[in-house]
Amino acid sequence: MNKAQLVTKIAEKTNFTKKDSEKVLKATIESIVEALTEGDKVQLSGFGTFEVKNRKARVGRNPKTNEEIQIPEFKQPAFRAGKDLKDIINK
Known part of the structure; x- marks a missing residue:
């Protein structure tokens, strides 16, 4: 469902x-x-629940060259489904 379809549904x-x-x-x-x-x-x-999680800086690898790269610390939005939503989806 895209935004236009959601607007129509609302x-x-x-x-x-x-x-x-x-x-x-x-x-x-x-x-x-x-x-x-x-x-x-x-x-x-x-x-x-919508929240922001902090991701720590870490070392990653470039898959093409296998070279190590530094991935900086960043904030990432996250959504955690509530119990009622999980129960409805799992029926």
Whole structure:
């Protein structure tokens, strides 16, 4: 499912226009991104948790040349599914 299909699905379920549904989706995504940027965790009960994880610097290998390369430390967004979501998917 892509963004346009998701907007259509939201519009059908809420009786909003597609334009309003797209605004709601955009605002939701922006709010989650802002929270993660500020270092906060976003927890949606029954759905899951969005958070930022720190990845330590490490040594990797270039698969073509087998040369060692330094991979710098970086932050990575992560999503952890909640119990209710896992139960629904595994039915």
